[in-house]
Every structure is written in C-alpha cells, then in structure tokens.
Amino acid sequence: MTPADQQDEFGIIAKYFAPLTGGVGETFSLTDDAAILDVPPGQQLVMTKDMLVAGVHFFADDAPDLIARKLLRVNVSDLAAMGATPLGYLLGFGPTLGRDVAWIERFASGLALDQQEFGMSLLGGDSIVVPHDMTFSITAFGLVPQGKSLTRSGTKAGDTIYVTGTIGDGAVGLAAVQNKIADRDGYLAGRYYLPQPRVSVGERLHGVARAALDVSDGLVADLHHMAVASGVLIRVDANDIPLSGAVRRLLKDQKISLETIVTGGDDYELVFAAPPGTEQFIAQIAKETGVAINRIGYCAAGEGVEFAGPDGQLMDFAQTGYNHFR
Structure with a gap:
C-alpha cells in the first residue's frame, strides 16, 4: 500500500x-x-x-x-x-x-x-x-x-455517592492486553479498548444529581476531585464497589489488588452525588437505561476522601490515580 x-x-x-x-x-x-x-x-x-x-x-x-x-x-x-x-x-x-x-x-x-x-x-x-x-x-x-449542566462542585454533606456500571475493568483490561493476566473471553480487553460512555444516564441526571464526573483517572482520584470542588468529605466502602465477574474472580484469586481496581482508571463510568429523596428517581434511571447504578458512599462535613477497606479499616494508597505529570 x-x-x-x-x-x-x-x-x-x-x-x-x-x-x-x-x-x-x-x-x-x-x-x-x-x-x-x-x-x-x-x-x-x-x-x-x-x-x-x-x-x-x-x-x-x-x-x-x-x-x-x-x-x-x-x-x-x-x-x-x-x-x-x-x-x-x-x-x-x-x-x-x-x-x-x-x-x-x-x-x-x-x-x-x-x-x-x-x-x-x-x-x-x-x-x-x-x-x-x-x-x-x-x-x-x-x-x-440552559442552566442544567452537571459539574464536580455542588454536592453537600448528607448526599449519597453513586457509580454506574462496574469499576476496575479498564485497568485490569490493560493488564490483560499486556498478557499479565488471563482473559479467555476477551471481556476485559474489550472494556479497555472500548469504554462505554454513559450518555443515557447523564442526560437523565438533570435535577437529580448535585455533582458528577466520569471515572478516568481512577475512582479514588476522581472522587477526590469532587470532594475538593465541593468542599466535603467523601466516604466510600470497598464492599459496595460494583465489580464485574471477571474482576471479582481475579481479586478473589489474588491476581490483582483492590488498589489497582480503584486507582487504575480508564473506567469511564459516571460517579455522581445525589441528595436524600432521589433514590426512586435513580432506580428509574437505571431501569430506563439498562445501566446498573450502585450506591458506594456518602458525603459528610470535612475534606478529602476516606476509603474503607473490606475489613472496615481506612486504606492508604501509594497513588490515588493516574497523573500525567508524575
């Protein structure tokens, strides 16, 4: 050619x-x-x-x-x-x-x-x-x-944190593409190559969510962006993070770490904060779009992100997410 x-x-x-x-x-x-x-x-x-x-x-x-x-x-x-x-x-x-x-x-x-x-x-x-x-x-x-755009700021103490889809597939998919882990059906590689933008969910969050952003740098890092922009503390429980069957099996077999899942990035799911009383609206959005939406934490007075591990103890991460200048 x-x-x-x-x-x-x-x-x-x-x-x-x-x-x-x-x-x-x-x-x-x-x-x-x-x-x-x-x-x-x-x-x-x-x-x-x-x-x-x-x-x-x-x-x-x-x-x-x-x-x-x-x-x-x-x-x-x-x-x-x-x-x-x-x-x-x-x-x-x-x-x-x-x-x-x-x-x-x-x-x-x-x-x-x-x-x-x-x-x-x-x-x-x-x-x-x-x-x-x-x-x-x-x-x-x-x-x-007009005036309905979602931003990272605006969430308040008492709001609930939700995330669409599953977390960790992108970062673990990269490992699969590099032949570091098994990916027999190609699901993980597919999630790495072709993320799924949640447009149908985002369009329905007007008047429901107070703040939103997509998970690109890593769940912990992007939650930190929201916490700083909104001036709140965000508390997340590892046991509530939605995982695909493939990632869950690899985590159980200790082929990957929880840290990789929540800091690896490339998920391109939506994470958003919504006030009390919106639970039924969010359930309806999930039903209409066919996209799973799970509660993973809440907002409180304070600053930053607290991430409780499977045992309930707060976790520290060497790096909370991807940063091009580090």
Whole structure:
C-alpha cells in the first residue's frame, strides 16, 4: 500500500474524513478555514478535549479503528458527565510516517461507526504527520438545557455517592492486553479498548444529581476531585464497589489488588452525588437505561476522601490515580 505521507493531504481529507461531516453545522465538506455551528435556543454548548498518545494511552500496533473509537468515546464520556447530549467534534489527526491509506481508512471507519452510535458528526480539525508517537485529539461538543449542566462542585454533606456500571475493568483490561493476566473471553480487553460512555444516564441526571464526573483517572482520584470542588468529605466502602465477574474472580484469586481496581482508571463510568429523596428517581434511571447504578458512599462535613477497606479499616494508597505529570 502507498504510505499516507506520500499521498496528497487534501485528497485524504476529501476521501476519508469529509464523508464524516454533514450531520450538524456548516462544515463546507472540510474545504474552508472553519465551520459554523448554531446553538438552539434554550441550550448551552458544552465543550471538552482529550488527547491520546501512542505509548501512553494506546499501543502503536493497536487496530486503528479501535484507537479512533476510544478517542471519540473518552470525549463523549466527558460530555455525559456534564449531562450533555453529544453533537459534534473537531479532530486532531497525527499518524506517524509510513502509515498507509488502508490504516487511515480503518481509523475513519471507526469514527464513522461510533458517530452513528452517539449521534455526532465531524465538524473539522487538522491533520499532520509526526516522526514518532502517534498523537490524536478530539474537541467534542454537546448540548445541555440552559442552566442544567452537571459539574464536580455542588454536592453537600448528607448526599449519597453513586457509580454506574462496574469499576476496575479498564485497568485490569490493560493488564490483560499486556498478557499479565488471563482473559479467555476477551471481556476485559474489550472494556479497555472500548469504554462505554454513559450518555443515557447523564442526560437523565438533570435535577437529580448535585455533582458528577466520569471515572478516568481512577475512582479514588476522581472522587477526590469532587470532594475538593465541593468542599466535603467523601466516604466510600470497598464492599459496595460494583465489580464485574471477571474482576471479582481475579481479586478473589489474588491476581490483582483492590488498589489497582480503584486507582487504575480508564473506567469511564459516571460517579455522581445525589441528595436524600432521589433514590426512586435513580432506580428509574437505571431501569430506563439498562445501566446498573450502585450506591458506594456518602458525603459528610470535612475534606478529602476516606476509603474503607473490606475489613472496615481506612486504606492508604501509594497513588490515588493516574497523573500525567508524575
């Protein structure tokens, strides 16, 4: 196949990326300097940006369609945490020298697949070729009713902490991809490659949750972000953390540690705080969306996060979650 760096950049954009436009806004088939986006009356625009770099967030030999889908999904997860409905995105595309057009085609096909799932379209972006360490970024846009966005702040003492789905699959999935643990049915690797943004839950949390965020850096670290932003103490019980069957078995067999599960990150579940009296609403959200929602703790006067282990004793962690500058 012909290397992408020997192809015409604008021909590649026209063939593989322009077809991803058209769902929203005026994009001019990616031939102009910028796009135009209207915001409907009564709505606010929510914006987020995440980057993925080879050797940090994915492996250079990962399937290009899976790289693209994870890139889009981690951004959609941020929109879900704000209670927003996905709308569109800008793409920063930086493959390495020597990637052929078949690789680019697979990357674009991954974006197309998840665009359809999340109701988004490409609005524009930029493309380059880098000498090493492929780098991709997305700036995603979503809509939320005026004044209804969810933030990390706002929770109060007495609120209950909930989390969607299961925790630990992403971090343990990375270990599976690295062949450090067994993953016979591929479930854990799948959870690592393709996180599940909880958009349907986030959209229903308006007027129910006081604060929310997605679990990307690690449950303990992200709860700490919420605690600091809200000025409260968050107390969590390890026995209440929802685990998948695969992670539960590995923990029981001492193949993985509880610390890895709650600090490893890459879960992309929603963790949120809700006041007393919202229990029935939350149960209804779980029923409507088919997404499990579990109570894992509560908020109290104080600061920081207290994590009670299986024996009820408070646990200390060497590192509470992922941090790029450590």
